[in-house]
Amino acid sequence: MDQVGLMSFWKNKNILLTGHNGFKGSWLSFILNKFEANVTGISLENDTSPNLFQTLDLNNNLDSINFNIENYSKFKDAIDEVQPEILIHMAAQPLVGLSYVKPLETFSSNTLGTLNILESTRNNNCVKALLIITSDKCYLNQDSLEGYKEDDMLGGHDPYSASKAAAEIVSQSYIRSFFNEDTNRDIGVATARAGNVIGGGDWSRDRIIPDVIRSFYDKKNLDIRNISGIRPWQHVLDSLFGYLELVEKLYKLSGEYSGPWNFGPDKNSIKPVKYILENFEKINGELNYKINSDNSYKETNLLLLDSSKSLNKLNWKPVWDIDQSLEYTFNWYKSFYEGINMKEYTMHQIDKFLTDKKKKR
Secondary structure (H helix, E strand, O other), X not given: OOHHHHHHHHOOOEEEEEOOOOHHHHHHHHHHHHOOOEEEEEEOOOOOOOOHHHHOOHHHOOEEEEOOOOOHHHHHHHHHHHOOOEEEEOOOOOOHHHHHHOXXXXXXXXXXXXXXXXXXXXXXXXXXXXXXXXXXXXXXXXXXXXXXXXXXXXXXXXXXXXXXXXXXXXXXXXXXXXXOOOOOOOOEEEEEEEOEEXXXXXXXXXXXXXXXXXXXXXXXXXXXXXXXXXXXXXXXXXXXXXXXXXXXXXXXXXXXXXXXXXXXXOHHHEEEHHHHHHHHHHHHOOOXXXXXXXXXXXXXXXXXXXXXXXXXHOOOXXXXXXXXXXXXXXXXXXXXXXXXXXXXXXXXXXXXXXHHXXXXX
């Protein structure tokens, strides 16, 4: 779908977006503003500084409501007030490491929070399409050399992965029980699983790109936990535009597109952590790091996605490969530290992505 088609669909749509001030949520909020959608966001207050939401001045360009999505009554009230046509659920406790420190909070946010979104949607008539963002880590990982497909077994050793698998099970239960042509609430409801998403403006702890950036610009040593870990790296824009295309299908064709969807990178973008470090040094210079083998929690060495369903049924495909994704990511941070106008620079990256996307189609 071209940019004009995307913009015309989203223009003036009432959107409720949870997790709107996080890394992916801020990118999506910025895109939806560009497409002239009416966006209301629900999140906790941002606890990182700097953060992308403030960098892009989004607090002055959309309505924000700050509360915990674990509060069902507040979320239901928000839906009743906003009357969204489209609901995109991104709010979560997103860190594997933190899930070991705060397992109860992780399950409560990622599983109970998702249940609240589903139940609130079931009990109103305004939402016509609901997309729930989970994670590639929702699959029972067996270090398979084949990418996991949407109908593969769910599971998770760590609390984060298990909480996302549980969110998937809850979502599929609601789709089958309440959101189909045999019920009085026939709407499109889907879950989306992306790879290791990278891009400018991520300041989270215990993620390789933000850790590398902080180490380089603060001139501090970097500890690397799992330099041989292989991940499906992809730029944030590749996943987000996959989500947007899926939502449009859900909105127009309801249950035909309901269910789980993978949005992973191509096979050439599946690389070890060491590749990320070497690529950064090619662009920016030497990085001081050491390998810390004292892992305090279990991490998988190999995690791959099979996105053939999205390729075949949505005609979606990744636009930027690993090298392009890393180049645009590292250049975003470089521009940030050089004091460039980041609203204009981020818009430039989105426009470049859409131009490249059109060429690939």
